[in-house]
Amino acid sequence: MHVYKGKKRIEMHILYGLVLLAGSLFILIGGIGIVKLPDTICRAHALSKAGTLGIGLVLLACLGMIGTYEAAAKILIAICFNFITIPLSGHIFARYAIRQHYKT
Numbered sequence: 326m327h328v329y330k331g332k333k334r335i336e337m338h339i340l341y342g343l344v345l346l347a348g349s350l351f352i353l354i355g356g357i358g359i360v361k362l363p364d365t366i367c368r369a370h371a372l373s374k375a376g377t378l379g380i381g382l383v384l385l386a387c388l389g390m391i392g393t394y395e396a397a398a399k400i401l402i403a404i405c406f407n408f409i410t411i412p413l414s415g416h417i418f419a420r421y422a423i424r425q426h427y428k429t
Contacts, residue, residue, distance in 0.1 A: 341389045348382030351375045365422040373415025380407050 358371025381404055388400040421427075 337389065341386045344382050344389070345386035348379045348384075348386060351379030351382065353379075355379060365427055366419050369415045369419040369422070373412045377408060377411045380411070 352375065355372050355375030358375060359368050362368050362371055384400050384404050384407070388397055388404075391397070391400070
């Protein structure tokens with residue numbers, strides 16, 4: 326896919342590391358939101374939004390680090406699948422909690 330040499334290679338690995346770190350921080354923030362937020366709706370929101378972005382950034386960093394077309398196709402499919410299913414499941418979970426009048 327791409328071959329970086331010399332200083333450019335180091336810069337790209339630093340960039341991938343920063344994207345990976347940002348994704349990990351979003352996942353951590355989502356986990357903290359699950360523990361700290363007061364009700365079920367807020368917890369579902371925190372998990373779905375921060376988790377989706379975090380997993381997307383981690384997979385994006387993996388996409389850049391691996392650098393083959395086969396891996397890129399699989400990672401892009403995984404990113405699309407996560408961006409569709411995680412917010413949808415959070416929404417379904419929140420609607421169920423509202424219908425059941427679940428408070429905490």
